[in-house]
Amino acid sequence: xxxxxxxxxxxxxxxxTTASAxxxxxIAQNGIKCVAVxxxxxxxxxxxxxxxxxxxxxxxxxxxxxxxTLKQALIKSKVSDNLYFLAASxxxxxxxxxxxxxxxxxxxxxSEFEYIILDAPAGIESGYEHTIEFADSxxxxxxxEVSSIRDADRAIGIxxxxxxxxxxxxxxxxxxxxxxxxxxxxxxGEMLNSEDILDILNIKLIGKIPEDKGVIDASNQGKPIxxxxxxxxxxxxxxxxxxxxxxxxxxxxxxxxxxGLFSKISGIFK
Amino acid sequence: MFGIFKRKKSAKIAKDRLTIAIxxxxxxxxxxxxxxxxxxxxxxVVKKYIEVKNIRIEKEVDADIEALSIDIELDxx
Numbered sequence: 001x002x003x004x005x006x007x008x009x010x011x012x013x014x015x016x017t018t019a020s021a022x023x024x025x026x027i028a029q030n031g032i033k034c035v036a037v038x039x040x041x042x043x044x045x046x047x048x049x050x051x052x053x054x055x056x057x058x059x060x061x062x063x064x065x066x067x068x069t070l071k072q073a074l075i076k077s078k079v080s081d082n083l084y085f086l087a088a089s090x091x092x093x094x095x096x097x098x099x100x101x102x103x104x105x106x107x108x109x110x111s112e113f114e115y116i117i118l119d120a121p122a123g124i125e126s127g128y129e130h131t132i133e134f135a136d137s138x139x140x141x142x143x144x145e146v147s148s149i150r151d152a153d154r155a156i157g158i159x160x161x162x163x164x165x166x167x168x169x170x171x172x173x174x175x176x177x178x179x180x181x182x183x184x185x186x187x188x189g190e191m192l193n194s195e196d197i198l199d200i201l202n203i204k205l206i207g208k209i210p211e212d213k214g215v216i217d218a219s220n221q222g223k224p225i226x227x228x229x230x231x232x233x234x235x236x237x238x239x240x241x242x243x244x245x246x247x248x249x250x251x252x253x254x255x256x257x258x259x260g261l262f263s264k265i266s267g268i269f270k
Numbered sequence: 271m272f273g274i275f276k277r278k279k280s281a282k283i284a285k286d287r288l289t290i291a292i293x294x295x296x297x298x299x300x301x302x303x304x305x306x307x308x309x310x311x312x313x314x315v316v317k318k319y320i321e322v323k324n325i326r327i328e329k330e331v332d333a334d335i336e337a338l339s340i341d342i343e344l345d346x347x
Contacts (some may be wrong), residue, residue, distance in 0.1 A: 144286050148292075151293045189279030196285045200292060 002110040004040075005117055005244070006135035009142065010151020012122040017177040018215060019237075021049040022226040023139075026241025027115050029226075034115040035074070036090035039131040043097055046119050046151045047087050050077065051222025055234035064101040070108055071202065074210035079227060082114070096129040098222025106134045115244075131164050136165065137173035139206060143180045144192040149265035153201060175206035176241065182211045186255045193255055207240035209233050210254050302329070312340065321345035 006111070007020045017040070023035035037060060038046035044112045047053040053077045056070035063086070070086075077083035086109075089096065109116045120131035138159055142152045156174060163172045178194050185191035188202060194208055212233035218225040226241075237248045293302070303309075309325050318321050321343040330337045 146288055148293055149288055150295065154295060157296070186281070189281045192284050196281065200285065200288050260322045 002113045002116050003137070004106060004110065004135045005115065006120050006132050006138045007071045007117060008120045008123055008132060008133055008140055008155055009148070010123045010155040011148055012150050012233075013127075014141050014143045015120075015209070015215075016252070017049055017119050018219065018225070019139070019141050019209075020046060020117055020181065021178055021224045022119040022237040023241050023244065024085075025050075025077070025079075025080060025083055025224050026238055027117070027245060028077070028080040028228050029238075030241060030245045030247075031082065032114045033082050033084075033112075034084060034117065035084040035109055035113045036117045036119065037086040037109070039127065040121045041120050041127055042090065042093050043092045043121070044088045044237075045086065048222060049219050049224060050085055052077070052085050052223070056087040057088045058116050059089040060257070061092045061096050061161045062103065064098075064105050069145075070105075070112070072108045079223075095126060097127055098128065099133060102130050105133055115192050118119075122151075123158060124151060128155070129158060130157050132163050134164055135172065136206065137175065140201075140203065141177045141179050142197065142201075144178055144186070144197060145193075149192070149197060149200060155204065156201065174203045176201060176203050177207045177209060179209045180248070181208055183252060183255050183257050199248060205251065206243055207236060208254050209236045209240075210257075312342075316342060321347075 007016055007023070007270055009016045020036055024034050027034045038044060039060075040046070041061065043216065052075050058073035060073065063070050063073045064070040073086055075087070076084045077085060100174045106116065109190060118131050118135065130213040140152050140156060156256065158172065159172055160166055165172045176198070178197055181194075183190055186193050194205060198205055210232045214228055214229055214231045215225050215233055218228060225231050226237045228234050236252070236254065237251065242249045303319075305327055306341055313322060313325055321344065322342055326341040326343075326345040328339050330339050
């Protein structure tokens, strides 16, 4: 039976879809059969990030409504034989989801795949509750910035009260990804560091992703950044994906890292 | 002009503001995480001078005024 992992956030625009695409691909690159499902009904962004927008014929709402089979709707990735993608509906609105149908779809995915990555709508939107309802674990994506962290706390609160696992008396595993870390700003005290964020949110850290201009370039081309061997964000995503696959990979201290000529010079005077 | 040297780092301000905001969101808006420690310290000071039975600290908000009201019940035998 596959493992269902919801990628969630409080507010939108923190890099949730980018994280979903890169982690799903990273898991697939570890030799594990994985599917990425876009649960952000009406928005449909994951297909663009994965570069599969032209291949979408059927979406997940059509599968839930039996207008198409899962096999018809699944799209195989161009870059990994282990990665499949299921698109969000663009025409339906977020109220289109019903618990029983969502459960049926997820159960079917669990019998086909080892890892099921759900790209959730932002925690403050409707449709979020349906995404987390049948998840075994959740990865919360935040930026080191006040509104993102505050809203993440609310999204975690909803997770703790609405998930089926919690209702069954179990616990949903929750992990944090801090995305868009600017090491220089953290060093100068202008950006919250990961310890501060963990103090406030009180959940386990699974990864720190540095700010990386390459992410936009990658999304422009529909090639997830994890494919770029020279990118720091790619290396960070690879480490998170390996941790998700159960490998023991130490957390790298990207916040105190220095790069570029300027910091090398200024480093001399420290 | 010396203000910039004394300015509190904004990451610290962010952490302080978030701590309070999130506590309020979680429904403990009329309390602070340090309240129990503070109670104990006040008790220790007052007890040096007089017997104390109980202490209550409450946050009161009225329009633009925020105050802590501290009630100390004395132990009179």
